[in-house]
Amino acid sequence: xSSSPPVTKQAAAxxxxxxSGEPALRRRRRLDLLPYLLVAPLALFIIGLALVPAGFTVIxxxxxxxxxxxxxxxxxxxxxxxxxxxxxVQTAAVNTLVYVVIGVALSTVLGIVMAITLQHRFAGxxxxxxxxxxxxxxxxxxEGIVWSGIWDANTGLLNSVLTSLHVFxxxxxxxxQHRLLTIALIELVQVWQITPLSALLVLAxxxxxxxxxxxxxxxxGCSAWAALRRVTLxxxxxxIAVAMVQAVIATLNVFDQPFVxxxxxxxxxxxxxxxxxxxFQNLDxxxxxALSLLITLVTLVLSFGVVKAVYRAVEF
Amino acid sequence: MPSIRQxxxxxxxxxxxxCLALLAAACSGGSGAxxxxxGVTINVTLAIPAPPKATLGSFTKSxxxxxxxxxxxxxxxxxxxxxxxxxxxxxxxATDVDWSRVGQxxxxxxxxxxxxxxxxxxxxxxxxxLSSFMSGGHAVGIPYDASFLVTTINKQMFTQxxxxxxxxxxxxxxxxxxxxxxxxxxxxxxxxxxAAAEGLSTYWYQTTAAFGGSILDGHGNPQFTSPGSAGYxxxxxxxxxxxxxxxxxxxINVTDSxxxxxxxxxxxxxxxxxxxxxxxxxxYDVPSSSxxxxxxxxxxxxxxxxxxxxxxxxxxxxxxxxxxxxAAAAKFIQWFTSAANQADFAGLNGPAKALSSYNMxxxxxxxxxxxxxxxxxxxxxxxxxxxxxxRPVFPEGAPSWYPQFSNAVYANLHSAATGSQSVAAAIAAxxxxxSRLASGG
Numbered sequence: 004x005s006s007s008p009p010v011t012k013q014a015a016a017x018x019x020x021x022x023s024g025e026p027a028l029r030r031r032r033r034l035d036l037l038p039y040l041l042v043a044p045l046a047l048f049i050i051g052l053a054l055v056p057a058g059f060t061v062i063x064x065x066x067x068x069x070x071x072x073x074x075x076x077x078x079x080x081x082x083x084x085x086x087x088x089x090x091x092v093q094t095a096a097v098n099t100l101v102y103v104v105i106g107v108a109l110s111t112v113l114g115i116v117m118a119i120t121l122q123h124r125f126a127g128x129x130x131x132x133x134x135x136x137x138x139x140x141x142x143x144x145x146e147g148i149v150w151s152g153i154w155d156a157n158t159g160l161l162n163s164v165l166t167s168l169h170v171f172x173x174x175x176x177x178x179x180q181h182r183l184l185t186i187a188l189i190e191l192v193q194v195w196q197i198t199p200l201s202a203l204l205v206l207a208x209x210x211x212x213x214x215x216x217x218x219x220x221x222x223x224g225c226s227a228w229a230a231l232r233r234v235t236l237x238x239x240x241x242x243i244a245v246a247m248v249q250a251v252i253a254t255l256n257v258f259d260q261p262f263v264x265x266x267x268x269x270x271x272x273x274x275x276x277x278x279x280x281x282x283f284q285n286l287d288x289x290x291x292x293a294l295s296l297l298i299t300l301v302t303l304v305l306s307f308g309v310v311k312a313v314y315r316a317v318e319f
Numbered sequence: 320m321p322s323i324r325q326x327x328x329x330x331x332x333x334x335x336x337x338c339l340a341l342l343a344a345a346c347s348g349g350s351g352a353x354x355x356x357x358g359v360t361i362n363v364t365l366a367i368p369a370p371p372k373a374t375l376g377s378f379t380k381s382x383x384x385x386x387x388x389x390x391x392x393x394x395x396x397x398x399x400x401x402x403x404x405x406x407x408x409x410x411x412x413a414t415d416v417d418w419s420r421v422g423q424x425x426x427x428x429x430x431x432x433x434x435x436x437x438x439x440x441x442x443x444x445x446x447x448x449l450s451s452f453m454s455g456g457h458a459v460g461i462p463y464d465a466s467f468l469v470t471t472i473n474k475q476m477f478t479q480x481x482x483x484x485x486x487x488x489x490x491x492x493x494x495x496x497x498x499x500x501x502x503x504x505x506x507x508x509x510x511x512x513x514a515a516a517e518g519l520s521t522y523w524y525q526t527t528a529a530f531g532g533s534i535l536d537g538h539g540n541p542q543f544t545s546p547g548s549a550g551y552x553x554x555x556x557x558x559x560x561x562x563x564x565x566x567x568x569x570x571i572n573v574t575d576s577x578x579x580x581x582x583x584x585x586x587x588x589x590x591x592x593x594x595x596x597x598x599x600x601x602x603y604d605v606p607s608s609s610x611x612x613x614x615x616x617x618x619x620x621x622x623x624x625x626x627x628x629x630x631x632x633x634x635x636x637x638x639x640x641x642x643x644x645x646a647a648a649a650k651f652i653q654w655f656t657s658a659a660n661q662a663d664f665a666g667l668n669g670p671a672k673a674l675s676s677y678n679m680x681x682x683x684x685x686x687x688x689x690x691x692x693x694x695x696x697x698x699x700x701x702x703x704x705x706x707x708x709x710r711p712v713f714p715e716g717a718p719s720w721y722p723q724f725s726n727a728v729y730a731n732l733h734s735a736a737t738g739s740q741s742v743a744a745a746i747a748a749x750x751x752x753x754s755r756l757a758s759g760g
Binding site (some may be wrong): 070071151155156157158159174176178179180264265266267268269270279280282283284285286288 | 397398401402405423426427514515516567568569570571572573574581582587719720722723726729730733734737738739
């Protein structure tokens with residue numbers, strides 16, 4: 004218990020009584036500004052670095068913004084029409100869809116498996132979590148470079164191991180030859196990166212599940228598999244939904260891995276790679292803004308769909 | 320309590336000041352350029368490591384200009400230049416001007432014409448590749464190295480295959496590569512970087528030159544559409560080399576530098592048709608990075624008929640319009656590209672003054688000095704090429720739409736290499752892009 008004496012309203016009022024005798028209302032107004040001023044620097048950052056650029060992106064996506072073809076002029080939906088009829092963008096959109104499907108499915112399943120494995124305490128669990136989080140902490144470019152040493156068709160580790168084990172009788176070209184295989188192998192690198200976060204998000208949900216629910220299920224004759232299906236997964240849905248949303252965002256915006264592992268080849272090019280080329284190579288910023296806006300809208304729609312389908316409020 | 324009130328006021332004042340400072344910082348654009356040439360600090364951003372500290376220190380001592388050096392990879396640097404110039408934001412006083420971007424930069428006006436600060440006419444004779452940096456009659460930048468494409472061969476492998484005289488024509492070269500393969504000296508004798516990247520485009524340009532032609536005419540129209548044209552035959556030759564097993568199959572994902580460093584430098588291939596000048600001394604003869612020390616040499620680039628051009632691929636330096644101290648930057652560029660410093664950077668006066676990974680000076684006199692002292696392996700051959708057969712890829716200057724064109728080149732040639740489309744389809748797609756861009760579409 005606190006030993007400080009109770010503070011009455013009158014005493015508190017006396018404490019803040021200004022010596023100049025300013026009206027109480029004016030005094031309160033001045034003091035009320037303080038919290039706003041304290042959050043103002045952060046708010047300015049958010050407004051300046053996120054909201055204003057986002058607003059510009061929306062507005063300028065309806066303009067032709069191309070330094071090589073001045074002046075900037077209104078084109079209505081022109082940028083969107085040109086993008087949607089561009090075969091390179093169409094290919095990249097289909098590729099990106101495949102990235103999303105593979106990435107979200109794999110990272111979610113692996114994340115759940117890892118979370119369930121880590122759910123119970125065991126010796127070295129903390130160290131294992133620290134190690135598991137490493138791929139998530141690495142920049143995508145670094146991961147691309149590391150994995151290029153694994154997938155490489157001339158000197159790659161995977162070819163070397165499989166040839167040594169006589170699984171292959173000669174080195175195979177893994178990236179660039181077959182579209183789906185190339186996308187799958189590149190996405191595997193991203194899955195390696197994003198799965199740890201998925202696992203931690205699901206793990207956070209699992210740790211909220213009371214142990215007596217499992218005890219009750221066991222007494223009711225539930226097998227471990229049934230407990231997983233009927234207790235663990237339904238109650239982990241908030242965490243799984245968040246994990247899936249972060250996977251959707253990451254895979255829709257995949258750039259580093261395809262760019263490092265497959266260059267500018269259209270085989271596995273993503274929409275973000277196309278945004279980069281359109282904006283910074285072709286200097287057609289209007290189209291770049293339009294494509295960015297489209298990616299944002301698709302991200303919002305897909306994320307909303309995932310939340311609607313997977314998320315359920317859970318109360319214990 | 321007065322102390323609490325004062326504290327609250329102080330916090331409010333500090334918060335308000337912070338907001339004002341942030342607003343001021345956010346609203347402040349680039350300040351006007353200063354003509355100061357002493358007592359200032361300039362930022363130099365290039366895709367190469369900084370010269371030795373002592374060397375930069377001597378520049379500061381003699382001029383009063385301090386240099387902050389930023390080494391950033393080439394691709395990121397191009398993005399930075401585009402982003403900063405579009406936003407009219409300062410990021411460097413002197414930075415990279417790549418030959419391939421000269422047309423674009425000239426049209427955009429993102430860089431000061433360097434001839435407004437330096438007498439470039441007097442440099443022409445000693446800097447043969449200066450012509451690659453001209454746009455609209457003005458130099459956008461100055462070359463600080465003399466990179467050009469040249470053929471390299473592993474002489475030991477060729478000898479092991481029983482080849483006694485070096486090839487001078489494409490046919491003889493192809494025949495020799497087949498012989499190297501047939502004799503089992505190496506499984507895949509030729510390196511062609513088929514990864515969808517700039518190196519594939521430049522390799523094709525060089526091969527086209529060796530087949531006796533050029534890529535675009537002076538108006539930007541494609542010169543490679545007919546099957547008998549040099550560009551078409553060059554593309555066919557490259558793809559055939561891959562299909563016939565002269566090139567490692569994995570090269571569809573190998574870039575130019577990867578091929579040089581991991582294949583040629585480790586005896587995995589016997590030749591690079593379009594290699595970088597200076598690579599023998601700076602890569603293949605360096606024991607820490609190579610297993611073929613003293614085995615690789617330059618070969619006068621084989622051709623079909625007449626003398627083959629060696630296409631220039633130099634890096635340059637220029638002054639962006641957003642620079643704070645353009646005059647000081649010009650002084651630095653003059654110093655950085657001087658013959659004496661170029662020779663030092665290339666190792667004329669020992670490793671203490673050398674610039675790591677620096678291949679070859681852009682100054683002919685510096686190349687000749689290095690050759691005379693025996694500091695440049697293959698120096699006399701390289702000096703001759705630089706003086707007589709090194710040519711710009713585009714004699715009339717790179718078109719402003721070059722980056723888009725190059726993207727079409729490497730994406731389609733890569734696609735042909737993977738078997739996704741035929742050579743004819745790849746050539747048609749590249750030609751279509753060139754025609755569209757040349758007509759302003």
